[in-house]
Amino acid sequence: MLLYFLQRFGVLAATLVAASLIVFAVMDILPGNAAETMLGPTATPEAVAALTHKLGLDQPLYLRYAHWIGGAVHGDLGLSYAYGSPISPLIAASLAVSAPLAIMAMAFAAVIAFASGVYAAERRGRTGDAIVMGVSQIGLAVPNFWLAILMVIVFAATLRIVPAGGFPGWAHPMRALEALVLPAVALGVVQAAILTRVIRSALLEALNEDFMRTARAKGLSRRAALWRHALPNALVQILTIMGLQFANLIAGAIVVENVFVLPGLGRLMLQSISNRDTLVVENCVMLTAMIVIGLNFLVDIACAAIDPRFRANRA
Numbered sequence: 001m002l003l004y005f006l007q008r009f010g011v012l013a014a015t016l017v018a019a020s021l022i023v024f025a026v027m028d029i030l031p032g033n034a035a036e037t038m039l040g041p042t043a044t045p046e047a048v049a050a051l052t053h054k055l056g057l058d059q060p061l062y063l064r065y066a067h068w069i070g071g072a073v074h075g076d077l078g079l080s081y082a083y084g085s086p087i088s089p090l091i092a093a094s095l096a097v098s099a100p101l102a103i104m105a106m107a108f109a110a111v112i113a114f115a116s117g118v119y120a121a122e123r124r125g126r127t128g129d130a131i132v133m134g135v136s137q138i139g140l141a142v143p144n145f146w147l148a149i150l151m152v153i154v155f156a157a158t159l160r161i162v163p164a165g166g167f168p169g170w171a172h173p174m175r176a177l178e179a180l181v182l183p184a185v186a187l188g189v190v191q192a193a194i195l196t197r198v199i200r201s202a203l204l205e206a207l208n209e210d211f212m213r214t215a216r217a218k219g220l221s222r223r224a225a226l227w228r229h230a231l232p233n234a235l236v237q238i239l240t241i242m243g244l245q246f247a248n249l250i251a252g253a254i255v256v257e258n259v260f261v262l263p264g265l266g267r268l269m270l271q272s273i274s275n276r277d278t279l280v281v282e283n284c285v286m287l288t289a290m291i292v293i294g295l296n297f298l299v300d301i302a303c304a305a306i307d308p309r310f311r312a313n314r315a
Helices: 002-029 034-039 045-055 061-073 087-122 127-141 144-158 173-207 210-217 222-251 254-259 265-274 278-306 308-314
Strands: none
Touching: 002 061, 002 278, 061 278, 087 127, 087 173, 087 222, 087 254, 087 265, 087 278, 127 173, 144 173, 144 254, 173 222, 173 254, 210 222, 222 278, 254 265, 265 278
């Protein structure tokens, strides 16, 4: 297990380095720079050149990359060109919204998916299975931004049960959670539909294994065998998908955050792109990449702990 952990950690480190190089290179080749955006189209070339020099954008590419990585290692992400303030607090404040939102959406998706996926697997080929698969197909087809707008109209504007948008901050925990309920549901519906199908498929595959026939032969009911043996053996596949989904929820909430006017990571990235605040965009994208890569690493370790066969196959 220790050797497997070290191997996966080495892959994690190499992937992070490669991701940082790609992110920095892509941001550098984009046309224009922050100085041109900040000064506007009427600025003189001399003024643009002076501000470019002040911001350090005229330094060699390798030097700027070294400064960026060196600062990040020491917790200094630099200054935002547009806001004129340190980037670390900006990202921390945005992540304080996006992370709880993703957790709530994933929890909603997991509860719905496990209940419906197990229910469908128990009733394969019957009416209940067909209903669950039909509803999950609808969930896959509904765009989360359209669902978000519909929920604002129904639950906020019409019924006035929850706020229509905005975020009061965590100084008021209950109000903050209320502000995240609708966005979490809007984000979680599609993920619940995907996870339901994955859980059903994984359980049906496990139900056809020899150990399930042995369990049934020993007197276990179909339901008991499913919960005690099929579900634990299907967890590797399920956890892998859940890890990818959670990372996707953090990275892909830009539209929903804008619908609900949430000051999350997606909204910060969108505003920074509009302002050509490349340093903020680089750090946000790199943070997202770290979350995705880190979650994949944790999922690999968890799957290896659950099923030694997974460790042998990935070694």
